[in-house]
């Protein structure tokens with residue numbers, strides 16, 4: 241197949257590596273990509289946010305499948321434009337992508353579908369915010385409504401900080417004040433063809449910048465999969481997945497379909513396992529980053545077949561995704577100053593030495609080639625991914641590898657998957 245992958249992060253690199261690991265060889269194109277992706281796919285010069293440009297390219301180049309990685313092209317309507325031209329695309333249209341793009345939309349869909357989530361109030365003024373904060377009590381949760389690259393949410397004991405966060409976003413529209421939910425978090429991905437869903441294997445993401453879940457929220461500092469402790473709570477991973485499929489994924493997919501906005505692509509359920517059951521914290525309309533980097537290396541079913549079946553509406557006839565029993569751990573190498581003000585442009589060293597560790601590979605997030613050297617171009621630079629038969633070995637391999645990489649001022653968490661080992 242000829243497959244075009246849109247995006248430039250480690251998630252897209254992970255998707256491309258999974259496509260390349262299939263027994264069948266594919267022609268893989270990427271836009272805009274990064275220096276790591278350039279080694280595994282042909283980079284094409286294309287504005288991924290321009291629906292007409294992407295559609296024109298896919299048409300002329302006879303692309304068999306377009307895979308949309310990040311949320312921005314979804315919200316820009318790239319999926320709609322491709323579908324209108326009859327080009328198979330994995331990624332929802334603009335309307336269904338509102339599930340991620342608007343927290344108010346997501347709450348409405350969940351309410352209509354009877355999906356368990358935290359109570360929330362839409363507050364349009366500072367007074368409304370203050371009243372809602374007092375209604376729910378501490379810890380306080382305030383969320384910007386639109387896409388905010390992981391920065392729109394604050395969870396704090398400090399009422400003044402919650403009010404200040406709300407004040408920063410109120411000029412652009414109402415904010416969401418939410419009930420605080422307590423419990424372990426799980427990310428569960430569903431492939432959807434608008435009607436049928438197929439779950440992937442659960443993962444956990446580490447969102448805070450510092451060890452011990454301290455510091456600011458980030459795009460994600462590491463992840464692992466599978467989650468052995470799910471079996472203690474639910475009897476088995478399969479039982480957990482079945483419950484979330486029946487109570488959360490299918491009702492949401494049916495609701496979107498009933499509203500005339502079917503969801504074709506990746507439904508990302510961000511879940512919290514509270515004492516009163518599994519609840520949704522958020523939905524995303526795309527693969528999670530960095531969870532994808534630990535879920536896809538464990539996938540044993542050809543990814544291209546699953547994505548194409550979702551795009552064509554034939555998931556029901558396609559075998560369910562199968563996963564290896566290995567554990568995958570990823571640790572993100574971040575630039576100095578990430579997430580607030582990352583310092584970029586610094587050279588990277590030791591990548592080959594890192595990739596030489598048994599079971600380890602690298603997924604590039606923000607790298608550019610400068611001559612023979614690689615430089616960091618963003619906040620999250622690289623994902624070190626390690627696979628092993630058990631989580632302790634996978635962690636040891638990941639940290640052995642990351643310790644071989646040089647990037648001045650960089651930081652990473654030392655406790656990814658520590659609780660599972």
Ligand code: AMP
Pocket residue numbers: 358381383390393395418419420421422425447457510521522
């Ligand atoms: P979101 O962008 O909605 O995924 O929120 C980012 C992170 O904030 C989540 O992964 C949680 O760790 C935390 N968070 C969001 N909403 C809540 C909530 N209602 N209760 C507790 N933590 C939350």
Ligand code: GLY
Pocket residue numbers: 445459460524527528529530531
């Ligand atoms: N890992 C969080 C996200 O992809 O939104």
